Structures are given as C-alpha cells and as structure tokens.
Amino acid sequence: MISATLLSQLPQDLRRLVRGVLNRSVADFEKLCDRLPGCSASELCILQPVLYMYLDPDRIPEKPTPAVTTDIELVYWSLLAIVVTLGYIDGSGADSPAGSEKRYLISSWNCVTPWLVFFHDKFIMCRANYRPIDRMSVIKIVTSLLFQVPVIGGNRDGTTGVPIIPILYRPIAELWLLALKTKDKDVVCLSVHSGAHITSFRVFGSFLVAECIRNESFVTILLDVSGVIDTVTSAALKYVKNIRLMAKDPDIASNAFKLNLLVPMFSCCVGIIATTSMHSAAMREAYILHRSIKEIFSALRVLQSLPPGGGSMVQALGSSFAYLVFLLKRADDPVSAFHQALRAHAFETMVHIGPSGHLEVQEEVEADPHKINEIFFLILFSYVLHNKILTYACKHVDAWSDNLGPIVRQDGHLWDVWSKTEQMIRSCGISRSGAEMTQWPSPSEKGWVLQVSRRLHCFIPADLSTYYQCSCGGTAEDIHLRQCAGCQVVRYCSKRCQRDSWYSHHKLSCNFLKAAVGSSTPHHVKRSLCLLAALEEGHMERKWDNIRRLVAAAQCEYPKDRERLVVELALDRNTDSVRPLRHYLFLFNGLSENEIVDCLSSSWPDPRGYLRQLFFCSVVTINDRYLSRQFLFSPRTALDMEIVPQSLSRNRQCV
Structure with missing residues (x-):
C-alpha cells in the first residue's frame, strides 16, 4: 500500500x-x-x-x-x-x-x-x-x-x-x-x-529452453508437450545452420545487437543438442547422421572470424568441445563423429581460440583453452590408429604444424603434447606406406576388406577389384561378395570359395582374425587391420632390445610359462609388458590354452618364423570408444594366418 x-x-x-x-x-x-x-x-x-x-x-x-x-x-x-x-x-x-x-x-x-x-x-x-x-x-x-x-x-x-x-x-x-x-x-x-531492439520469441525462448533443459523434469514436460523431443533438437540444429549464415553476412559487423546475440545463441543451441543427445541414445545417433558435429564446428569456425565483442568464444568452444567429447564416449561410431569434426576444421578452430576466461566441459571439468587443446591433441593421438583418421591427419599435418595458434606456441607443455601427436601421425603414416602395401592388401576408400578369388585362390585389394574376373565368368561388378559372419573381415566371391576356404584354412584363422578385430569397435578396427599390423611390426623392430629384456625377466617370473609368454605392445603408449598366455584367453572366444597353442604351433605354416622367437605370440592394445584399453590379438599374425596358406597353396599349384 x-x-x-x-x-x-x-x-x-x-x-x-x-x-x-x-x-x-x-x-x-x-x-x-x-x-x-x-x-x-x-x-x-x-x-x-x-x-x-x-x-x-x-x-x-x-x-x-x-x-x-x-x-x-x-x-x-x-x-x-x-x-x-x-x-x-x-x-x-x-x-x-x-x-x-x-x-x-x-x-x-x-x-x-x-x-x-x-x-x-x-x-x-x-x-x-x-x-x-x-x-x-x-x-x-x-x-x-x-x-x-x-x-x-x-x-x-x-x-x-x-x-x-x-x-x-x-x-x-x-x-x-x-x-x-x-x-x-x-x-x-x-x-x-x-x-532499443525487437527480438523474436523463437530466439529468446531458445535461451530459456537451453537453461531449463538441464533439469530432468523440464525434459519430461517438453516430451509431454512436443510428443517427441526431436522437435527441440531439430530446431536447435536449424538455428546453428542459420547462425553460420548470419555470421557470414558482410553487414553483421554494423549490427551490434545481432552480433552480440550470435555467440550466446550458438552456445545455447549446442547445449540443447548435447542435452537431448544425452537424454536419448536414439536422438544422439540420429543427429550424428544429421551431421550435427559438422554443422556445429563449421558454425564455430565462422563465428571465430567475427569482430571481438560478439560474446565469449571460449564459452562457444567449451560447449562444442563438450558435445564432441560426449559423442566420442557414447556414440556407436565415434571414429566417424571425430572424422566429421576434423573435416569441419575442428583442429584449426580449437588451436586459434584466444584465452579469455574459463568454461565448463563434459563431466563438469573446468578447463581453459590450453586444457582443451591438450585434450584434443591426446584424442587425436589415440584416434590416429584408425585408418580414416590417419588418412585425413596425414594430409593436413604439415598445415597444422605450420599454423598452430599462439596458445600452443607459448605453452611449453602444450607444445610437447603436440610434438608427440605430430610424431605419432608421421610415424604411423610412414609405417602404413612402407609395410602395409607390400605385405597385405590395400585399403580402399570404403574400408579395407580381404576379398577371395576362386580362380586365383588368393587375396586381392578392394580398390583393384574392378579389374578382377572370376573363373565363374562373372566380373567384380556383378559378384555379390559374401562376408564371413564369424570374423567379419574376409569376403568371398561365391559360396564355393567360402566353403573351400573354410575347410582349407579359414576354420582355423577365423577365430584369430576375430580376436585381432576385438569386440568393442570391430567396424573400424577391421578397416584399420592392415595399419595396425604395420604398426605392430614397426613397434616390434624399434623396441626389440627392450622386448628381449622384458621376456627374460618374465621367464624368471613365470618359470612354468616360459614357452607360452605373450608380449603386450601398447601402440599408442610406451608401456610394453610380457605375461603368460593364460592372462589373454578372453580374446579367443572360448578356446582353451592348449587349443590356442596347438593351432599356432602346428596347424599352420609360419614361413616368417615369428613364433620361433623368444616368445609365443604378441597382442596389441589401443584405446576404444570408451577411452579404455582394448586388447587385440596380433593383427600381423592373424593376417598371415589367412594369407600365407593361400600363397603356399598357389605356389604348390604352380609347381
């Protein structure tokens, strides 16, 4: 009153x-x-x-x-x-x-x-x-x-x-x-x-939704109101695309109100996409297919070129990076998601964001641009072991190294992390080009597969399949390749080839190819099997003296397993180890230790003499999509088990 x-x-x-x-x-x-x-x-x-x-x-x-x-x-x-x-x-x-x-x-x-x-x-x-x-x-x-x-x-x-x-x-x-x-x-x-200004409730309401959507009860209400949460995510992704177009407008710098609205609006929309993706696995996968990560980093790249004062670019970087980290941890196809980000210039964008505050990233870990750059380099380091990522990285590593932003160049620790990542990219590229092409079939753009020819009874590169004509009279174009359901690596031109291969040798090699592919990310490990085999061989050569010392120490530690020692090669780390075969039985789909020993010791010819060295066999470890260690049986040995018997059979036919 x-x-x-x-x-x-x-x-x-x-x-x-x-x-x-x-x-x-x-x-x-x-x-x-x-x-x-x-x-x-x-x-x-x-x-x-x-x-x-x-x-x-x-x-x-x-x-x-x-x-x-x-x-x-x-x-x-x-x-x-x-x-x-x-x-x-x-x-x-x-x-x-x-x-x-x-x-x-x-x-x-x-x-x-x-x-x-x-x-x-x-x-x-x-x-x-x-x-x-x-x-x-x-x-x-x-x-x-x-x-x-x-x-x-x-x-x-x-x-x-x-x-x-x-x-x-x-x-x-x-x-x-x-x-x-x-x-x-x-x-x-x-x-x-x-x-002063007029703004649409579609725009302003997005800020409200981005703020509220963090609460589970609001998501429940949103689902009740909209029927499907896809409406919300779709709107947010459309805004991201529109923001990129608005940022490209040459007159945007003269409109202070719109300029100040773009970056906060972008951050809110990315937050909506990330939150709805966390709420629904189906939504997450659907918007990976909608190329959400590509649209986000493409827009972020354009926003980065705007005049200062248009909002916190560090905040925009943080929301985008948090979404990327979430996809790499949860997506069914994290390699493709990371590849999308790279193709949208995620690397170039991240290493040029200037330090101007703090931000929140996934799992509420507070970090500045230096920390984000470090994590991104480490992610790139681990994903280089996938053929698709390595191919892209090898094409751009020179430009990346020449154009690194001031954040990286002024931070000694960050520069050291990048140097190790760059060395990993270059060494993997050299290993692939030097060993992969001469010992195993080549990878094609669609991924590497072993294709069996009934006529030649050997393997042909997928990218050369158009020049192949089977003895049945059909060309590669009209042959429906049959994939082995067990290992999902070998493909055959006919039922007859598949049956003959199974009884001649694949019944044995199938289990070991399956063990070499692993269970966590078989799709991309399968396509990178040649690369992993080449890296394994190069790693073995470089670390041979250290491996000999580790084997000698393991023979003393495990006297009852002297003939059954396994060398564990960490392809993305410098921590090799040697332990008995019984520690790795989980790789072999129910085969007993004696069955594995019999198969690898006497059931297939070993002209390279790998198994007559100091140890029984090797395994390799890489990071999987959950950033945990994935163990794979030796890709080099598994490929040889499939290819070498074919070569011997062909040589016997020639004789």
Missing part, C-alpha cells in the same frame, strides 16, 4: 488515478497504464506498490467466470503496468530507479509467476471457455515478463534478474513450441529495452 506522504508527491491526475485503482476501478487502472510512459523515474518508483497490490496468489480462481472478471482484469493491468515500467525506467546501476524496479519484481516474483501460469494456461492455450482478455494481449505480457529471466549473461543494470522456477517450465515449453510452429505469428516479438 502507498503512504499518504508518497502519494502527495505525485501530480494531481496521478493521485486521482491511484485512488481509483485502490478502489478496484479497472478503468482507472487502464488510464494509469496509459499515463505511465509520461512519468518520471522517481514517480514510477513511488507507484510500484500500487502496481503489485492485486497480485495475490490466493485470489487465483479455479477457472475464469464472470464473477471473477474484475479480479482477472485488475491483475492483467497490474502485469501490463509492470512491463511498461520496466521498459521506460532508465538507469545503469542497482541503486538507480531501474535497479529499484527490478528488485521489486524479484521480491514479488513468487506472486507474479502463479498468475503468469494461470494466464498462460487459461487464455493462451485456450483451456478456459470464458476468456475476458484477448489472447494476443496475454501473450505479450507473459513473454515480456519471461524476458526478465537472466539467461543471456545477466541484466545490464547490475541486478541478478528473476529466477526460472519449475512452475514456469510448462509455459516456457509451450510458448516456445508455439513460436516455432507458427514462426512467431501467434507469439509477438519482444521489446528488449525502451525503443
């Missing part, structure tokens, strides 16, 4: 209107709202108690009826007066009239929100038969008050803004989806500040 002293400080016409409002006159309240734009800041501050006096949550009716029309209209004009006051009070600090009005709104927010929910439910969503207030007028009030929620980095006047509380989750979800569906036709645009 306003005191008589304060009331006396108002002009006479305002005093008369205030007395009418105090006597529940709807007409006088309407006139007061019309008079507010002409009031001074001090007069508006005096009027604040009057504007909030009818917002009593206890007076919210169960449903609108003619009997409560006056109460509803008084609340409507109260809310409208608050919106008008907030729009016309100027000030830059918490002690200014603007700060005073916003503090008043914050303190009364628990009275305002129940009425917002009532107006939204009954008059916007049309859940009431009796509606004394126009729908569009209510939309304007509700959306304008929701705009006071601080989701774009806080209010400029120093106040904290009103909070998002769970009671507002459904109105926010329904209004945003309504704006998306109608393209703001039924949801009016919002005046950001007095005469």
